[in-house]
Every structure is written in C-alpha cells, then in structure tokens.
Amino acid sequence: MTPILSLQSVSKTFTVGAHEVRAVDDVSFDVAKGECLAVVGESGSGKSTIANMILGIYPPSEGTISYRGTVLPSSRELSHRRAIQLVQQNPLSSLNPKRTIGASLRLALDVHGIGERSRRWERVGKLLEEVGLPADYRSRSPATLSGGQRQRVAIARALACESEIVVLDEPTSALDVLVQARTLKLLNELKESRGLTYIFITHDLSVVRNIADRVAVFENGKLVELDTVETIFSNPADPYTRGLIGAVPVVTREEEALRTSLTEKENNANA
Amino acid sequence: MTAPTLLIRDLRLSFKGYSGLVEVLHGISLHIDKGERVALVGESGSGKSVTARIILGLLQTMRTARISGTVNFEGRDLEAMSRAERHRLRGTKMSMIFQDPTSSLNPVYRISEQFHEVLKRMVPGIGRAEADRKAAAMLADVSITEPERVLASYPFQLSGGMNQRVMIAMALANEPSLLIADEPGTALDVTVQAQTLKLMRELVTRHNTAVLFISHNLGVVREFADRIYVIYKGRIVEHGKATQLFDNPRHPYTRALMNAIPRITGEGIPKIQDNSDEYLAPLVVHEGCGEPGEVA
C-alpha cells in the first residue's frame, strides 16, 4: 500500500547574511493513512520548515514530497490543497487582522463548497463550539482573542476543510489542559470517524504519549529516530530522545519514576 | 514588613464592544512578594494575559478597555504615577515575556538591533558591539547554539522556539524586579525549557526578582512556582502554595485541571468535562496564603 504522504531525501537550506542554515537535512519518511505521526525535537530543528514544505509554502531545496505516490509541485491544484491542511505555529499572524474570525473560517467552507451556502454561517458557529468557543465569536476580530482562543480558531479552520491530512504545528501549546484534552479528543474522534491523518508537531511529550501512533524525533535538521510511540517511550534508541523524555516536567510520582528509569539507562549507557 | 513587589486589588476590566460592555476580569486580587515565584494558571481566555498587560500599563491606553481596581508596584499605586515615572519602570524594573513571540518582535529589524534597544534601557550609552556581545551571551544562556546568526536574523527567519528564547533573553537581560512571563516555554523542547527555567530561577535568587508566571503546563508550574493562583473566567478560584495545590486541589475547577493533565505514562486522553457549573464555585484560599491586608 502506498503511503498517503512520503518525503524523499528532503532538504532545505536558508541563507542568513553570511550564514548558511541547513534547516532540514536529508529527511525521508512515510506517513500512512489514518495514523498520527508525532514530530518532536529540538527547537529550531526544522519541524516547521518541514510542515511548510509539505504544504508547498516553500519549495524544498532538494528532494521530493509525494502525496499518494504523486510528487507535489509547489503550486498546487485545489484538490491537493484541500487534501492537506495546516495549523500554523503562530496563530495570530495566520489570521487576517482585517477579517473577523467567522469570515476566515467560512472561507474554508466556501472554497471547497462544503455544506449548503445558506447554512455555512451556522456551521462556522458549530466549528467554533467544537473547539470550545462560543458561536458568537464569529464576529470577533483576531486582535480581541486570547492566545489560546486564536489557536483554537486555527484548528477549527484546518478541520473545516475536511481534508485527509492535517499538519498541526504546536496546536495546543496555548491551551489549558482541559481545553487541550477536549481538543485532542476531538482530533481523535475525527481520526476515527473520517480516517484523518495527522502530522502532529509538538514539544509536549505527554501529549505525544497519549495521541501519537508513531513518533519522529528531530535534532538539528536530521531525523534521528522514528518508531512507534510505545518503543520510543519504553525503549528509545537515540540518546537525544532519552534526554528529552527524561526532562519532561510531570505532576505525578509514577511519571517521575518513568523519567528516572530512562535517565538511569542513559547514565548507564554513558558509563 | 516591606510592601509586596506587586499587589493587585479588585481588578476589573471590561471591553466596550459594539454590542455593549463585556466584563473580562471580575475583580481579581493577587500579590507577589519580593523574590517570589507566583504562577497564574487557568482556563484559556480567562484573563491571564490581560492582567499581565494591565500591570505594564499597556491596556490603559486602549480606547475600548475600561479598567478599575488598584495595581501597586513596590508599594506605589501605578495609576497615581506620572506617565514618565511609569514609563521609567518598564524594561528596567518590570519586563514581560510575551505569549506570541514571533508577532511580538518587530519584523523589520534584526534581532541584534532590537536587543540593543532593550539593553539601552539599562545602559543608555551602550554601543552596538557591546550590546551584541552581551546579547550573544544571554542567547547562549537560553541554549541558542548560533547566537551570531540569530542576532543577524530577522524574526521571521527564526523558528518559533528561537524567537521565544530571544524574548526570554531580552526580558532577563536587564534583571528586572518584576518579571512577567506569559507562557514562556510553549515553543521550547523540554530540555531547553528546563534550561531556561533554571536560568529564571537563578535570576530570582540572585536579584530577588518577583515572577508572575503564566502557564498551562502544570508540570512546569509545579517545578517552578512557590505559589499558585488558579483563574477561571475572570475570577481567581483557588490560591495556595504549589505543594498544597498539587497535593490537595480543593476547587472543583482545579481538580478538573489536575485530572486533565495528559500523563507521560500514557493513560489516554483524560475524559473530563471542560465546562461545568461547579467550576463557578467561590474562591478557595489555602492556609497561610491570604492577600496582604485581608483576613485570610
């Protein structure tokens, strides 16, 4: 079975003045339909860059990205656009300050002709309610929302498209745990009911533990480890991964125990 | 007894919209003593960021905002201060880490220029080279591996986490007496986050800085904060020492929060109601945690 999304030796190099930044360095991986691939790793290791390339916002410097076996060009047809959606890391800048969030949400429905025209406005309200916002936030402007509220709008917008793949770049970092739980639950439900595929970029390993099927770990532009969530947490191969898990801030004793066991392993490995 | 670094009494805020007045803060009171690390946790949209902005005096100039209540800084009422006096505090005695780092940095200036500006608040005559040196050291402290490159970059050329660390470095640079950190670690991986928290803790102990720490990451809060206020829909609902609160959450909302934390041990996504009338129950204050001047 062909993977729904596949990256082959993708690299991206930026130049900043005299500096060359190899943000993504020869990365290949496949994403299977219906799975949730968590992407974790160092800050600045190229996670968002990969997301942007998958969406065709930047062209990759090298390598190709294919969707269901066909290589995606950077200017895409509507169907390809609909197939993959993105929740940007920086929700404020991804919302047009001159449009109400209702208008921004409705766009997704209008573009893809989702639902009856006359009922779309209502649907926008529903979408907002699904992410825990009152329907009357439709007529608010982005500037008057809190950080977490904006993030939820961005999620709602990505979900509105009813796409196959959703790339979520730190979608819940500004949410309190209750709302986060609710959002994750929503994502899970959609995954079950519609067979959605997620590429879930996050720093919150506790979330990864509970939502991901597989985990990709990045360090400095390279993919250092890719395995199922169980393996990663119980028996991580890469020392960087182990370090990450060992540093997770936790609230219960059992969790601390897990952390220390991993850290000990690390210490043993080093010894 | 010296006055607390920050004392907020009955702060109310409403926004005037086209459909009328919407109250966002319903009278919150909190305080932070010198050298204390106080966390403000709570629902998304409950009013944490606006509280922070009011402390800095950023909302006061907004046409649609209506504010009442008192905010005292080191014993002095901020509202009673002259504009200039108030202005003098910013960036020197108080500084803030903004929630949305990428939008909060000016897109048309390089990081180095923006950092220079921040450092000038403390040392007005500081030169660019000197500032760059200092900035590079600060950035290295927050685990930025290529400080020169970051200084030479525009904010949109950096990753979210890098911008966040730039913000943190800026906020710490002038060693303020009050640091407001609005979700400072969201875009950081856990190792870097741990490193920055350590840095902040050092600052607190070294300079007796008071910290208002706003976060959704209760794990981080537990590790970092001395005292915690829990806020729900514009009201403080529970207030206690970190240990008290984590060991014995009393308010229904706090309890719900605690239960909703995803566990690294992997128990699936917790099934908790995110909305309930119970959450509106009155304020619970833990032993020894009353507001100064009030009967606990």
Add this chain to the structure above:
Amino acid sequence: ATTGQAAAQTVLRLDEVAVGELDPGKATDYADSILMFNVYDTLVLPKQGEVGYAPHLAESWETEGNDFIFKLRQDVKFQSGNPLTAEDVVFSFDRMKELGQGLSFVFTKVEGAEAVDEHTVRFRLSEPYSPFIASLVRLPIVDKKLVMENLGEGEGEMKDWGQAFLSSHSAGSGAYKVVSHNPQEETVMEKNPDYFLGVPDKAPDQVRLRYSLEATTVRTLISQGEHDISSQWLPPEVLKSLAADGAQFLTETGGGAFYIKMNTAKPPLDDVNCRRALSAAYDYATGIRMVAITDEIAQGSPSTGAIPVGMYGANPASEVMQRDMEAAKKYLAECKHDPSEFTLEISWIGEVPIEERFALLMQANFAELGIKSEIRKVPWALFTEQVTKPENTPNISQIFVNAVTGDPDTLMYPMYHSSAAGTWQSPEYLKDEKVDALLEKGRTVMSDEEREATYSELNDRLMEIAPTIYAYDRQSVFAASNRVKVPALSDPSKSFGMDGMGFTFRLMEMTGE
C-alpha cells in the same frame, strides 16, 4: 547673469510675456520687436510724434518706377567693428526672404535687392506697392561678415544662414548689444558705446528683458524696486493695484484693435442682418469699462470703426461706436434665422483670460435679444487649428490684432482679403468683392490722400457688412517704477506710430538707482 560693474551702473528691468526671438529674420511679436529695434538698425524709422518715416541707416531714398534706391550713411559700424555697407543690406534682405519666416511676407512684392555701390542699395519691386517704406522697419540689417564667420551646419552655400548663431548672439549695429540670452529667463543687453548716433548717459547701462513673469511676480518685483516696466498684458486689476503701490503708467497707442470676429461662412452669422444685430447689441461702453484701470486710463479707447484711430482711413475719434438695442432688434427681425433656433458658440482664447469677461458680456448682451449662446474656452493651438476650416471655426472669436508696420495694409489685408481666409486673423471667412478691390487698391496707390480715401471707403464697407464687432482700439498700458522716464510712452509728441518702438532704450532715461 553678467559680471558686476561699477556701482553707478543703471539697470533697466522689464518683462514681456513671450520669449524674445533674437534672430532678426524671424522676429514677429512684441518682445522680438523690442530686441530688434535695440540691437539692430533699419533703413528707416517711424517718425516720432507724427505719421510717416524718417531716414535712419539710409540717408535718403528715391523711387525709380516700382524700384526704391537708398543711399546709406557711411559712418555706421556694427558692434563687431565691421563697417555697415550695402552688401549687408542685401544679405539681410536675402536672408529674410530665404528663411521665409517671421515677417518676411511683408516683402512679397519685392523681387530682390542689389548693392549698386558700397553705400547704395536698390530694391526691385514687382508692382507698385505703397507700404514698402513702412515695411522697411521690419528689415533689420545684419552683420554679413560676422554671420558668414559663424555659419552652422546646413546644406548649400549659405548652410544654415547663421540661424544657430543668431538665435543666441547678436550681429547688429544697434545701441544695445546682447550679453546673454536665455529663452526661459531673460536677455541681458548693455549699451553699445560706439553707437553711430551715440547713446545718452541717461539711458540705462544695462537692460534685462525678462520673459513670462506672472502678474504677482511683477507686482512684487516692482514693489521691491527690482523691476521697472511691466508688460502690457497684466489684468487691469493688477495694474490698478500697482498704481496704488505708487507705480506710474506708460501708454502706447498702436495700430491695433480688439476685434470680435464673426464666422460669415456658417449660419446664423452668414446673414448680414444677424451680424448687424450683434454689432448693435454689443455693449461697447461696458467693454471699455472692463479694461479701465483708472478713470483716465484704460487698456482700450473707444473704437470708431474697422480701422483704428490714427491710421489712414480711420473715422475721427469722436464718432465712437455705441450700443443701440433698437437697431439691434430691427436687424434681428430682418435676419433669416430665428434666434430660437440657434445657439451661438462664443470662443475665447485660454491664454488671454480677459477674453472670458468679454465672452460673458456678449452672452449677457445677446441674451437681451433673445439669442442663446454657449461659451467655449480654446487654447491658442487649438484655435489656430479650428480656424483652418470654416465649419470648425466658432461663430464668434475674439482676437487682438496689431499692424506689424503701422500701415493699414498690413492690418486689414490679412484679415479681410478673401485670399487670406482661414487664418487666426481671418476667422470671418469674409468673401466680399468690394472689400477685396479696395484692399488691393490701397496697396498700390501712392499718395497719402489717395490712400486715405481708399481706406476710408474700405472702413465704410466693413462697417456696412459687419463681419466684425469693432470692440475697441488697443491701447497698451504698462506699469512702471518711477525710476524711468519713457518720453515715447508718456508724451504723445514723442511717441512712435508703431508697436514696440516705444522701447527704444537709448531714448529712455533712468533716474536714481
């Protein structure tokens, strides 16, 4: 700018609207004339204070059949030091003819010029042409030797006839020589100390002729003592305020008039009675009042007919044209066109704002007769284009016309001879045999009496068939600072009968700084 000289130097500053053309072979308008008369000399000059022409470079002349033979003065040197000889006269004439520009058309009846000896010139005319002597004031004598030394690129023996050189240098014998010439700014001239008639001490040492100054600028300059003589084109209100600031007025009554021309080739003004009706309905007195500056001085004097007062054939100054509504109504009743069926198109030249007021005056005047009209502003370029076709020519156009030589022939012939139709001077498209015959006769009869009689007859005929509303006789009014005295422009007994001659700087006097 020039090199500064001794402090005692007197500077005369004046302005003109159009850029002065320095090449004497191309000179046409007022500014050109001022330059020409001061930098160059001519064989004859208009007499001061009376009609007729006085010898200048020529000592005397005689006629031989149609030909004219001139004896030249022998003491004249060009500014270059070259002596002025018959060769130069012939060269100047040939050059004028060959270039075919400027006022060369006044010499169409001259077949050629030849040097009989060093100081004698013969002009051969093809037919009797009485205005010839008058035309000679338009033949400035150019320094042949100097020009030949400075020929520019061109084909043939004479290459460019020195056009490039003469457009920014002078090659004359005149009382003033050109120091610098910037067509957008000014021409600076200085006294020629070797002038053959001598230049009086009181005459300005330096003259700056500035171009295209705005009314406000002139006013401010004069009030600050930085300007001496304004152009004649200032609106009356501005002249009035200059007088209030203490300026004096200079006047020049020349052979020109303000004509309101009616297109006789197009209905409704193809009907003579309609034209007569308009002529009678026009409010002459108010027209003069509109250009009045003070109670005594106006930019026009009442017109007495087609020919301006002071020229051959003009009606006496007392017979002024007057409005007569009764007559107007009578004529209109006889007109074959019904006023309810047409709308007159009254045009005015955009460059001459005062014409707007006349257009409005006419509109109001004609409305009293029940004639509708609409006003149309046209820029000069468009106007000259429109008049080339009778159907495009407006019903009514307003034109200021001057006689280029002071002779009625040069004024009337280009306006009313049927062969001249379709130029800016002749938007009437007049075709009248009697007028043609009289115009032709006027230029051949030689004696003053005969000419007077012929032009008088012409005048009557033109009044009768009314192709034009003879609105007023031109009177040029200049505002001047009190540092200058210009007898030719303030004392009728010293005035010249020709436009621009009043600005003979050697006859001006500068007082004070």
Add this chain to the structure above:
Amino acid sequence: MSPVVRLVLKRLGTSLIVLIGVSMLIFAIARVIPGDPARIALGPNATAEQVENLRLRLHLDQPLSVQYGHFIADLAQGDLGVSLYTNRPVTQDIAQFLPATLELIIVAGLMMILIGLPLGVISARYRGSWADSTIRIFTLLGVSAPSFVWAVILMLLFAYFLPLFPIAGRLADSMTVPTVTGFLLIDTLLAGNIKAFGNAAWHLVLPAFALALSGIGQAARLTRSNMVETYDKPYIEMAESYGFPEGRIARRYAFRPSLIPSLTIIGLDFAAMLGNAFLVEAVFAWPGLSRYGVAVILRKDLNAIVGTVLIISALFLIVNIVVDFLIAMINPRIRLSQRAQ
C-alpha cells in the same frame, strides 16, 4: 549583493524597453495634438508657403513610421532635433533647463520627506490631540489649492508684505558663477563662493516649499494612517512594555513598517513635479524644464515634446526603481521572501 545587482540590471534593461515604448507612444500622441506645428512656430503672420516649407523641413509630410525612423537615426547620434520654440537643439535646451528644475524638485522632494514624514509621525503619535488636528488642517490646506496658488500666496507673504525671501530667478542678478553642473548649489560651492551658495539656497526656499506642500500633505496623511494601523501591532505593544522612549517607538518601530505608501507617493510626486512644476516655475521666474515642457506642448513643438517626455519618463523609471528597491530594503520580508513563485 549579487542578486540585488542582477535585479537592478534587469530593471534597467526593461526600463530601456519602456523608454522605447514611451518614445513611440509620445511620437504618435504628440502628433494628435491639435494644431500645425509649423504654423504655430512661424507665428500668426506667416504665409501658407512659409508654413509648407517648414513642414517639409520637419518631414511632417511623410508617414509616421518614416518620421520615427528619422527620429531614431538622429537619436542614435545624440540628436533630438531642433526646438521650434527656442530655435536651438533640444538637447541644448534640456541641458540648460533640466538642472534648474531638478535642483528645485530635489529640494521639494527633500522637504516632503523632511517635513511631511515627521508631521505624519507626530500626528500618529499624538493622534486625537490638538497637534494632530493642527497638522490635519495644515496638510489638507495643501490639497485645497494648487501649488501655484500657494506659490503666489507665499510670494505675497514672504516677498511682498514681508520681504524676507527673493522673488524671482535662481540667483541675485549681481552674482555670477561659472556653469559646471547647472546645479547652482553645486556650482557655487565648486566656485568656492559661499555667499552665492547661500543666495541660491535662499532662492530655492519658497518655490520648493510651494511645490512640496501637496506632497507634504500626502506624505503626512499616509504616514499617519498607516502608523495608526501599525500601532495596533503586537510588536509595538512589546516595545512599549520595554519602555522604549515613545518618540523612538514612533520614529523607528511604528514608522518604518508604515513607510511604504508614503514613500511610493513621494516618489511619484517627485517625478511628476518635473512635468507639473511649470506654474510654480512661472511664478518664481524659474528657468526650468517644466515650463519649457509646457511651452513646447502648447506650441506642438514636436521634437521638444518628445525630448522632454523622454526625460520625464526616465525620471519616473529611475524613481520607481529606487522606490521599489527602498521598499524591499525597508521590509526585509519582501527582500528575503522564501515563497515559491
């Protein structure tokens, strides 16, 4: 830097194409202007024969394409033909008049920048205050009367009632400097004549200000309205929270990102003045190209029209390149865009 150089070269290359396009267009358009150039040039009294002769000399009897061929052939030798208005080569006219106008409009352009932008910054920073209202009235005055009316008013105020400034021309009659560049501010300095420099500068003040007034108004209003928007951006709040001096926030943080519209319009205003300054030049008796341009248009002086329009066009092209470049400089996101084209 090399991609920038490449970009500029590319722009200059296409500018040449634009210039050729403009030359063809203007060649055709100018001939549609009513009037017979020969007739106008020869003056009212010329005969039909004289007119016809001149028409032949100007090739006006030939088809347009042939005329254009003549034009291009001459242009290749740096010859734009002879002006019928001044009877001099057009190149000579342009060389004499262009520096005068350029000097004037450069000073006016500087005034737009140095007065207009700060006024905009002040009114944005103190929006709603009396300073804002005063500036609003002042800037709107600039668009309520044309520049030459302001020229007249300024002249009356500062030369007639209060004789502070010179009235006409570029330099006092008593002064003289050798012409090197044609820019008096430069030539006086080259001649080492400080007094003349001061005098030339003094002559520039009123006409340049009259010309600049509308641009000042536009720059100020556009700057203000964009800065008001920028003030709502989170990075301004961040700058405020750090207590950067308010003036500095206004000047650096809010101003620079808001500069795009004002810069665009100032650029256009600047280039347009080369064609539009004629009435102001007339009031101050400024021997400039703008006045020349209008004189030749009204006289249908074909060679001179084509010559001046090409100069105006070149100025527009240069200014637009500079503005586009500056905007890319001001906004690094344009310059460093990573977007797929």
Add this chain to the structure above:
Amino acid sequence: MKRTLAILASNPLSAVGVLLIALVVLSAVFADFIAPFPEHRGAVVDFVNFNKPPQWPYIFGTDLVGRDMFSRIIYAYRISLILGVVVLAIAVPIGVTIGLVAGYVGGWTEYVLMRITDVFLSIPPLVLAMSMMGLLEPTLTNGMIAVTAMWWPWYTRLVYNLARSEKEEGYVLAAEVIGASKLHVMFREILPNCVPSILTKMTLDLGFVILIASSLSFLGLGVQPPTPDLGSMVAEGAKYLPDSWWLTVFPGLAILIAVFGFNLLGDALREILGVEQ
C-alpha cells in the same frame, strides 16, 4: 448598520465629517434655495457691482463680472463634487486592481503590468489632455476620461507596493493553504489591509481632482464658463491676490471644507471597514 452608527457616535470627529459632507452635499442639491442669486451661476454681468469685497448682500464678495461669489460657490459644489467622485470612482478600482494583481501574482504579470503603468506615468497629463482634445470632442466627459487615465497609475503603484509586502504575511499563506483563489486572496485578504492607505489617498485626491479640472478647463476640456467650478475659481482668482482675496480664499475654503469632511469621514470609514464580516 448599528455598528456603523456606534462608531460614528463614539467618534465626535467623524460626526463632524458627516456633518460637513452633509452640508456640502445639501448645499449642492438645494443650491436653488440657498443661493441668494441663483441666476449668478450663469452668464450675468453686472459692471456696477463687480469685484466687490464681502458685504451685504454679497457675503463672499463679487467676482470680476459682478456675480455673487457665495451663490457661485454653492453651485460650484455640484459640478466639482461630481467630477471628483466620478473620476475617483473609476480610477481607483482600475488602479487598485492592477496594483493588486501585479503585487500579488508577481513574475511576468508583475513585470508587464508595472511597466505599462510606468508608461502611463511617463506621459505628462498635459500631453495626454491635449492629444485627447485632438481626437475627441472637448467635453466635460472626455475631460474626466483624461483625468481618469492619468490618475489610476498612482493607485497601482501604491497598492502594488503594499501588496508586495502583505503577500508575505502569514494570513495570506493561510488563505492559500486553504485553497483560496487568487481573486479571493487579492480582494478579500490583501485589499482590506490596503484600505487605510487607499482611503487616505482618495480623500486627498478629491481635492486634487477638483483642482486639476481647472487646468483642463484651460484646455477647453473641463467645465466651461459660465458654469462655476471650484478649481477654476481658485486658479483664476490667484492672479488678483492679495487685493481681491475673496476670489481665491472662499472657493479654496470651500474645497478645504469638502476635503476635510471627506478626510474625517475616511477615518471613520476605515474603522467601519476595519474588519470584514
């Protein structure tokens, strides 16, 4: 609507703007009732009362042929407003559209469109107007066409440069990622962010258009006498400053009032249009 009213009510200055515009429009519409000498809008000459300073009954004085300035100004609003509004109503959409396309689409489209704009900018207005006169009837309509033809490139340049910068904003990317059409991105995402500049420029241009009409009428293309228009009044009157100051000052003030009103209104409009519903 409710929001609009609320904005207007909360901002006294914009209320002043509305009031001024109302004043101007009403006086234009009801000129026949307001003007003390309605016939003076036409060809009336009164050489007894000409060039009179303000005095009863000529509160703004009389012009050089004796017509009441106040009446003429009131009537002049009619033609001047129509002129300004019509020209802008045509030029702005054209200019804005081209600018948006060039700035957003980029590549060859940008090159071609912007170079065409450069060509249009390069033709001096006077040449354009003069040659139009050679081709077309010298009517007011054709005059407006000429003005429009020289006006749009300014908006193109303005919007082009704004669009180039807005294009890099995250919300544009977001809309593209959703699959929004180019049209949508240009007109619904980018355009609203250019509105403040466009509105500001428009309110200023209203004054310029009114004034440029006077230079056109010099060519016979614009408003023809005796019909009063503010631009010509200001321009012609300037010759008679300072003595007959009322000839320039009052029409100038009349333009100022209109521009001022529109400017204030523009600010309010910016707020009303602030966020797209």
